[in-house]
Amino acid sequence: MHKVPNEINVPERGRVLIVGRDPGEQEVAYRRDDYLEKDYPHGRPFVGPAGAELDRVLSFIGLRRQDVNIANLVGYRPRDNKFKAHDPRAVEEGIAELSSLLDFLRPSLTIALGNESSYTLVPDWPTAGRGVFGAKGIGERRGYFWTGVHGGTVLTAFHPAAVIREQVPGKYLLEVDFGRARKWLAGRLPHELPPPLxxxxxxxxxxxxxxxxxxxxxxxxxxxxxxxxxxxxxxxxxxxxxxxxxxxxxxxxxxxxxxxxxxxxxxxxxxxxxxxxxxxxxxxxxxxxxxxxxxxxxxxxxxxxxxxxxxxxxxxxxxxxxxxxxxxxxxxxxxxxxxxxxxxxxxxxxxxxxxxxxxxxxxxxxxxxxxxxxxxxxxxxxxxxxxxxxxxxxxxxxxGLKIDDGLRAERREILDSRGEVLSQQAVSVAMKYITEHQIEFFREMKRCSCCGGGKVQAQHCWRCGGLPEAPEGKGGYLALHQRIHEAHGGIYSVLGPSGVPVTTQLPVEFKKCTVKLLQSLLPICKQCNGLGKVAHYDFNPLSPQQVKHLLYDELGVPKSYQQGGKDTVDESALKKVLLWCLA
CATH class of the missing domain: 3.30.420.10 (Ribonuclease H-like superfamily/Ribonuclease H)
Structure with a gap:
């Protein structure tokens, strides 16, 4: 596992230190050195989209990346980007290294990005359990200056990665917080307390x-x-x-x-x-x-x-x-x-x-x-x-509001009825498209209801062979034996080793027939074609995941459009377009 080191640009006391959580996908990726024809890890934190966002908001402090020191709480990237997936020993190692770094740098201001770094640097930071693994509360506590565990000043802010995922109001608040950092560093944001109560x-x-x-x-x-x-x-x-x-x-x-x-x-x-x-x-x-x-x-x-x-x-x-x-x-x-x-x-x-x-x-x-x-x-x-x-x-x-319970019940029944009709219409239209295009997302392989789904039963289906019920023992094939002799003179066809039908004479005396021979008289299940399973398609119009997959991934409906200068998604309008297109 590759460990991403901290980025110490100015190894002297009194500088600004930025502390993130752990490396992102880009930070553990390798870069190509064409001259040496080798791949090397990036070797520094915040090099992906979150890094670009950090570089941008650093200008609100009036600093460049090379003017500050940057560290992560943990130097390893966790599985599936889940902080809870970290080995506790790796987290303990990272906390110890960060503590040593703070003792060495003695930063004038430390900016903690996100819950985990805030929990580590700010005393009594809230947690839902398991210490730093359950750290929470950044939404309520961002933008404040705290006395950190190391004695210095800590400003807590959203992590740039979270801001990228939700830019409203994340981007605005990150800019505000870094602007507050600039005022604090310039001495224009003095500590205030109310007069005694x-x-x-x-x-x-x-x-x-x-x-x-x-x-x-x-x-x-x-x-x-x-x-x-x-x-x-x-x-x-x-x-x-x-x-x-x-x-x-x-x-x-x-x-x-x-x-x-x-x-x-x-x-x-x-x-x-x-x-x-x-x-x-x-x-x-x-x-x-x-x-x-x-x-x-x-x-x-x-x-x-x-x-x-x-x-x-x-x-x-x-x-x-x-x-x-x-x-x-x-x-x-x-x-x-x-x-x-x-x-x-x-x-x-x-x-x-x-x-x-x-x-x-x-x-x-x-x-x-x-x-x-x-x-x-x-x-x-x-x-x-x-x-x-x-x-x-x-x-x-x-x-309170006076409610006519009778009228409310009547109108609710009308709305429920309309909803049921619209739901059926949506399912009908969607299923028509799904089944025609055999969309795998909505497909589930289920056991064949004709042969029962067993391997032998699928190759020798008693229903497709015209039997009234599944045969139990040799006696269950007596009716089939009689029918073949009466209708075809005892001549029947079975698939040979090469898959080519072979015509054979069925013994006249039932007692001379083996169970294996009688079973071979039953045809392959027509419903599942001998597979034992059939594809079943289903669509739930009340499932946001299914609706979004059908609209965006399968039909290619645009996910957003510009309205008033903002990205907007009107899913109800898009659903109407879908119904109109597929009707």
Whole structure:
């Protein structure tokens, strides 16, 4: 197994170190030296498409490849590109070598690409089990600067290979993170922390009421039966906490019922909680940073979050809109803070208050950045329209929708009926094409239902020989013996050793016939032609894999087309084209 060495371009302290996962396909491939007429391994990491992407985003730091050092966590390529397929000893060896490299180089900044390198370099990185083999969480934690296990600063980012697989929003976020690295190296992204948290009192209430905009966030108990605390942050960026029930009923409630403008992140949830659990109508909720992001970047914020596409692939776009994510898009260098305590944690309230402290402080700073940006981008109308819908959608959510069960059942039956008809049409059209072209992808060889599939039975089929049932012993052939004598005078033909039919006289007396002779009277199975198996074709219109294979691989339908400058696939339209073409 070929080991790909690290690429140490500047073997001196204080440089930037890039750490990937393990070699890609191109990195372990061999290159041809025409002069020496020999093949040599590339001998360095990141030489394939992921390497080209890395070279591209390095320009966002203002550096070239030869200005940085590049390493992989493991120097060997795993089977099927699955990190879990690595020999644990190879991973341990790689971690030890990386630790020695860090001690030698003492980089000014280490950029960890992907979960595995982040787990190795950042303390307490999350895992689903088996340590580094189950490392996860890069989607939520990318873009942050951490104090690494070696004492230096680590920036976590998506791996370029993952970005190539899912360019939205991967490519954008990789550019953002490398741009953050450039600002950090230039000293323009200093570490920030919120002011110490204060318990809300009368003086705090008066300051908040004089603010032009108050950030607000709530934390509930684990069972969602009651409010735990409510946090606030005004124009002076001083976070306040109001614990439920005592302090909140006397101070916190006054802020929410006052006409001062309020901003939150995913505020509809908080508004619903306050009304549902405490019958409190929050007054003048004017802004929401999540909705601001929707207005500014609808393509990035329009879908639910899904896990990062990694070794196993994935077709959905990763879209992000969480508060911790937005913090990394703007020029903040805030430590990651989303560590929610467990219910039995003895410091539960203090830790939850810290989360709330950061939430309100970050929300208020983001609002100051995003509201002017919305006006500059000319999307104020879209944003205000969405904000105007919040009271109505919340009321619908709380009240529920009246459902006519009878009408719903009737229409569902109609839809099911239509679906069944369309499914049958799709199967009929697809099967016509599949069977005519005998497409192997949809073919399954099944045991012949006529002869039963055995080797001897396929060569001597009792059904094709006209027997009422499978013969059991010599007596089962008596009817066949009689029929041959009555119809053909006892003359019959069998295949000889060379495959040429040989005519033979069947003995008149049944007792003189052997079982082997009688069995040879039965013909080859006509249904399977003596093979014992028949090709069976099947098509499931509800299987995305089968539909895509038929459309793209067999029919050659284009996988994408340009719409609005973006690659778009409309499979429903393509299915209609298929039905039209094959009807």
């Amino acid at each position: 204060k318990m809300l009192d009368e003086a705090g209430v008066q300051k908040l009421l004089r603010s032009s905009l108050v950030a607000w966030d709530v934390e509930t108990k684990w069972d969602m039966t009651s409010l735990a605390m409510s946090g606030y942050c005004g124009d002076d960026l001083q976070p306040y906490i109001s614990m439920y029930p005592g302090n909140f009923q006397y101070y916190g409630r006054r802020i929410l019922e006052a006409p001062v403008a309020k901003v939150g992140h995913n505020g509809p949830f908080d508004l619903t909680i306050m009304k549902k659990l405490h019958d409190l109508d929050v007054v003048n909720y004017t802004d929401d940073t999540m909705h601001m992001w929707w207005a500014l970047e609808p393509d990035l914020a329009g879908k639910e979050d899904v896990s990062e596409a990694g070794e196993d692939g994935g077709s959905s776009k990763r879209t992000r809109k969480a508060l911790a994510f937005l913090t990394t898009i703007y020029d903040f260098n805030i430590p990651y803070w989303k560590y929610y305590p467990k219910p039995d944690d003895p410091d539960h309230d203090a830790k939850l208050a810290t989360v709330n402290q950061f939430d309100t402080w970050v929300t208020r700073m983001l609002a100051s950045c995003m509201l002017p940006e919305i006006q500059t981008a000319g999307v104020e109308g879209q944003y205000r329209l969405r904000m105007g819908l919040i009271p109505f959608t919340n009321r619908v959510h709380l009240r």
